Amino acid sequence: MFEALFDQSAVGLHLLDTDLRVVRVNPATPAMQGVRVEDLFGRSFTDVYGLVDPDPVEALARGVLDSGVPVTGRIVGARHKSDPSRERLHEVSASRLQAPSGEVLGLALTVVDVTDREKARARMLVLDAARERVGRTLDVMVTCQELVDTTVPRFADIAVVEVVDAVVRGEDPPLSPLPRDVPLRRAAFGSSEGAGQPQAHPVGDVRSLPTPTPYTQVLSDLRPRAITLGPDLPWLATDPERAEAIRASGSHTLITAPLALRGTVLGLISFYRSGQPEPYDEDDVNLVLQLADHTALCIDNARRYTREHAIAATVQRHLLPPRPASHTAVTTAHLFVSSNGEGEWYDTIALPGARTALVVGNVAGRGIHATATMGQLRTVIHSLATFDMAPDELLARLNETATHLAAERAALPPGDPLHREAFAADCVYAVFDPLTSTCTVAGAGAPSFVVVRPDGTTDILEVPSGPSLGSAEGALFAAANFAIPAGSLLVLCDSSMPPAQPSGGFGAVRRVLTQAGRSLEELRDDILYALAADAGASPNLLLLARTHSFPAERVATWQLDDTPAAAATARRHAREQLTTWNVAPETAFNTEIIVSELVTNAVRYGSPPLRLRLLNDRTLTCEVHDTSPASPRLRHAGVVDEGGRGLFIIAELARAWGTRYTATGKTTWTEQTLP
Structure with missing residues (x-):
């Protein structure tokens, strides 16, 4: 069997003496390629194989001789004389041979060419x-x-x-x-x-x-x-x-x-x-x-x-204003911290009475679908803002639209990828009034509202958090009113601000915000650097707004008696004030008519006390306030009717008109374009 093994085995077999010299080999030995058997006998096995790195292999063989512990499956590289330019890989196993008396006789090596396998x-x-x-x-x-x-x-x-x-x-x-x-x-x-x-x-x-x-x-x-x-x-x-x-x-x-x-x-x-x-x-x-x-x-x-992403970003860029609009009492700037989402949006909307609506929101998801949904919600907000709604009422109306969009998405075929994405959107809507130095805020989801007062104190204000838009039909929202002194900095975020940490996080952002004399553009860059250095979560979008005092010389207010003579008194006050403001005669004449009709309606259908206010801002605004909750409505009078044409006349002369409700009654307002 020993002779048959050496003559016929497909595995290369070597017998080595204690000096690691070749005693016997079989024809299947890889080193036999192109070499005579006589040239191998008595030579060191490291010379026979042309090993790429012979020293470790020789150390391995001597270790087996000394310890008697066999080694199996060791991969070594070698170059054969028949093809010295190509390295071959051999799998070598070694076992010690010893006589019954314990005398060490040598080593048995098995060698297999595993180049192709390796x-x-x-x-x-x-x-x-x-x-x-x-x-x-x-x-x-x-x-x-x-x-x-x-x-x-x-x-x-x-x-x-x-x-x-x-x-x-x-x-x-x-x-x-x-x-x-x-x-x-x-x-x-x-x-x-x-x-x-x-x-x-x-x-x-x-x-x-x-x-x-x-x-x-x-x-x-x-x-x-x-x-x-x-x-x-x-x-x-x-x-x-x-x-x-x-x-x-x-x-x-x-x-x-x-x-x-x-x-x-x-x-x-x-x-x-x-x-x-x-x-x-x-x-x-x-x-x-x-x-x-x-x-x-x-x-x-x-x-x-x-x-x-490019399509969504392009659509988003065209849907959003190129920059937040700044008004007489508010200067604004925005900051996109991350570009991962295409559903974030911001807005600054001019409202009657020198007020400004600040809006930040986001739609869950990415891509063109999130951007399209964002555009729909933003359009609805603009439409609702024209009705001069309170923030909580506006979000309730916006939620109705979001609920409808969520139902449409749920009704998509199961194979549509959008069907598997739950509809969710967050929004914070704030209205800043420079004449009362207050800001009314309502939120859907978990937005943040940060104020930095002129003295440098910074607070994360507690905004009542309603459910996410579209998550609950008929959801109710609450609004909170905050005193905001002139010169304050407002920061609206599309997600919850992390708690302040002394060493980093929002604590670093707070220190940036309190730097006096910095422009909004400089603050915007510094905030980005502070958030980038923080390893924690950060919002995707921030809207910065710096408040200012409304010029006292551009607002005039009068208390009116609840008598029929109030209309004549209001016309006289308006005429004198418009002359002081150098308003064009045609605009002044139209304003007297508007003031007369507003006051007449308040005397007939409202409740005292009555107040008239004129604002000389981007438009000329007339406001008449009374304590009655009854809402005026425009109707067309008949040919022989003696009244009923007041609001129709106002609608013809003014660029816009409407009614705003407060805790103490209502304010009917008009806006006229100034030449």
Whole structure:
């Protein structure tokens, strides 16, 4: 059996003496390739195999001789005399031989050539690593760099990824074959030599590929190429920059493959070997094809996200005001802390009576659907604001619209991706009145309202938090009223502010906000830096508003008697005040008529006390306040009717009119455009 084993076994067998010299070998021994048996006897086994690193292997063998503990499955590299340029991998096992008396006789070695098995295993590890690491983000450039970092140096000494420039911007990829003039962007580059490795073009460079080369051929027929590089290749003259980089790197083998998906061309990947002596073979080409397929799918996912994000961002940019509008008593600025969502919005809406509505909200979700929903809610808020509703009432009305939108989404077919996304939106609506130095705030969800007073004190005010918009039909909301002195800074956030921490978090933001003399633009940048340095959660959107006193000389108020003569008195007061303000005669005449009709209605249908107020702001505002809750309404009088035309006349002369209800009654107001 011993003779048959040595003569016929497919496993290489060695018998070594105690000096590790070869005593006997079988024909299957890998070292026998191209070597006579007589040339092996009596020689050290480390010389027989041409080991790449013989010292550790010799130490291993002597350790087995000394300890008697066998070693199995140790992988070592060697170069055979028949092919010294190629490194082979052998699996070696060693056991000590000893006589019954205990005398150590030598070693028995089994040697198996496992080069193909280990290479296949190494390829599988590269592929597994690519599937795990490539495509972790929805960014085209990052995805390409992930592929390079995964394959260098374990598979290639140099890796280059080039992507169609339109794909990086999220546009649809061109169909195959790729036209010659389509520019490609160098998306990623990696080398085992590090940053000192020369490259044809820097990362980010955009240019069309010279033709004909293997790269353009790959993009034409979508078939990979494995090429042995040399100085006499004719296509190198077509692309001098790339040829020079190849010569400088010493690359001897190239595999280039297309990044293609469903008949479209996304780009190109190229792998070079220079430091690794083994050339690429067909199995390596198959691996590159699998890497290319996985990377192309990840790039296309990133492209689709980029496209949707670009569309959503464009729609959002057109839906939102280019900058918050600043009014006589309020100066505003906004800050997008994060660009991850497309459902955030802000607004500053001018209201009658020199008041300003400050709005911040967000819709859960991302993409064009969140942006479209945001646009719908913002439009509804603008429409409701024209009715001069209180913040809590406005949110209740807005919730009705949100509930309707949520019901529409729930009714979508189950296969629609939007059907699985729950509808949710938060909003904070605040109305600042500079004439009373108060701010009335109501919230849906968990927004934050921060005030920095002129003396530097900072408070996160307790805003009554109602349910998220669309989460409950018929939900009720509450409003809170806060005293806001002139010169204060208001900060509205689309989510809850974290508690103040002495070392960071919102504590750092508070210190920024209290810096006196800083413009809103400077504060906005400083807040962004403070939030970026904080590892905790932060809001996506902030609206900053600095309050000012309304000029006393541009407001006039009179108390009126509840008598029929009140209309004449009101006209006289208005005429004198408008003369002081140098209001145009035509506008002044119309204002006297409006004041007369408003006061007459208040005397007839309202309750005392009566108050008239004129405001010279962006428009000329007339307000008459009484304590009756009855609402005036416009109606068309008949031909023979002696009355009923007051509000009709007002509607013709004024740009807008309406009624605002307060805890003490109502205020009927009009606005006229000033020349």
